[in-house]
Structures are given as structure tokens and as C-alpha cells.
Amino acid sequence: MCAKVVEILSSEDLRRTLTRLASQIVERTRDLSQLVLMGIYTRGVPLAESLARQIEILEGVTVPVGALDITFYRDDLDKIGLRTPVKTDIPFDLTGKTVVLVDDVIFKGRTIRAALNAVTEYGRPEIIRLAVLVDRGHREVPIQADFVGKQLPTAKEEVVKVYLQDLDGRDAVELIGD
Numbered sequence: 750m751c752a753k754v755v756e757i758l759s760s761e762d763l764r765r766t767l768t769r770l771a772s773q774i775v776e777r778t779r780d781l782s783q784l785v786l787m788g789i790y791t792r793g794v795p796l797a798e799s800l801a802r803q804i805e806i807l808e809g810v811t812v813p814v815g816a817l818d819i820t821f822y823r824d825d826l827d828k829i830g831l832r833t834p835v836k837t838d839i840p841f842d843l844t845g846k847t848v849v850l851v852d853d854v855i856f857k858g859r860t861i862r863a864a865l866n867a868v869t870e871y872g873r874p875e876i877i878r879l880a881v882l883v884d885r886g887h888r889e890v891p892i893q894a895d896f897v898g899k900q901l902p903t904a905k906e907e908v909v910k911v912y913l914q915d916l917d918g919r920d921a922v923e924l925i926g927d
Contacts, residue, residue, distance in 0.1 A: 757883070757901060757909070758922035766898040767796070770880055771803035773896050774849055781810045783875070784847045787817050789864050790835050792853035795915040796882060800851060815839040822863035843872030853911040855881045858892035883922060885909050
């Protein structure tokens with residue numbers, strides 16, 4: 750039996766969604782000079798970079814972008830298997846900043862819980878917010894995104910796959926199920 754693949758966001762939809770997310774981040778940030786974006790590996794990093802470019806287009810402000818590897822902060826390493834950690838790259842002080850964590854999909858919330866733990870190892874931000882491209886529900890921890898590109902009700906067994914030009918050669922979001 751073949752898996753059914755449904756395109757949720759096309760390349761153009763993805764571009765529009767990122768523009769809207771960037772606008773929402775700007776609207777909710779009191780002082781853009783204190784804003785930093787932290788992409789969560791893997792796809793959160795290029796999404797954070799895209800949001801930073803869009804904010805610069807909208808506001809003329811350069812927003813620093815960092816990359817966060819949460820491997821050692823996860824509580825499910827026994828379930829996901831061995832992973833090779835990537836280097837966390839935070840070339841700025843987080844203390845007093847408005848940090849927006851950026852990820853592609855929020856599902857159970859465990860990745861974000863791990864990211865929150867990781868961020869606090871690098872400083873004490875004034876506020877931490879969360880931007881996700883897709884929120885598919887089914888939380889196991891009480892975490893909600895502040896900025897959501899697409900709410901997508903899913904069955905637990907379905908898979909949401911995000912493709913980004915920098916990593917995959919195309920931009921799209923697909924829902925894969927039976």
C-alpha cells in the first residue's frame with residue numbers, strides 16, 4: 750500500500766507564510782534591536798535565516814541568527830536512536846534579549862522543551878517566544894507557539910514533511926499518511 754501525499758504548502762505558500770510570520774514577530778517585538786532568532790537544527794535554522802532576511806526587508810533592521818542543537822537536552826534519545834550532534838552557534842549574548850526560537854513543525858512539544866533548557870545554558874533572555882511553520886497538535890507537554898504559519902490537524906500516525914530549498918532543493922510542506 751502506497752502512502753498518500755498531500756501538498757499542504759507550495760513554494761509560493763511557504764514564501765507568503767514566512768512573510769506573515771516575520772510581520773507578526775515585528776509587531777509583537779517592543780525593541781527590534783534586542784531581537785535574536787534561534788533556529789533549532791535542522792530545518793529551524795534556514796527558516797530563522799529566512800525570517801531574519803524578511804524582517805530586514807520589512808524594517809531595515811539586521812536581526813542576528815543563531816543555531817541551536819538540542820541533542821543532549823532531549824528526553825527521548827532512547828527512542829530516536831543515536832544522533833551526531835551539530836555545533837550550537839550563538840555568536841551573541843542572549844542576556845536581556847527577546848529570543849524567538851524557530852522550528853519547522855511542533856508536534857508533541859518535546860523538542861521545544863529541550864530547546865528551552867538549552868537556551869538557558871547560554872544566557873538569561875528577557876523573553877523567549879516560539880515561531881513554527883506548522884503546528885500539528887498532539888502535545889505531550891504544555892507548550893504552545895506564539896507565531897504559527899499553518900495550523901494543521903493531523904492523525905498521530907501521519908507525518909508532516911517540510912522541504913526547504915537550502916537543504917532539499919525545493920520548498921514545500923507535505924502531509925504523508927495512509
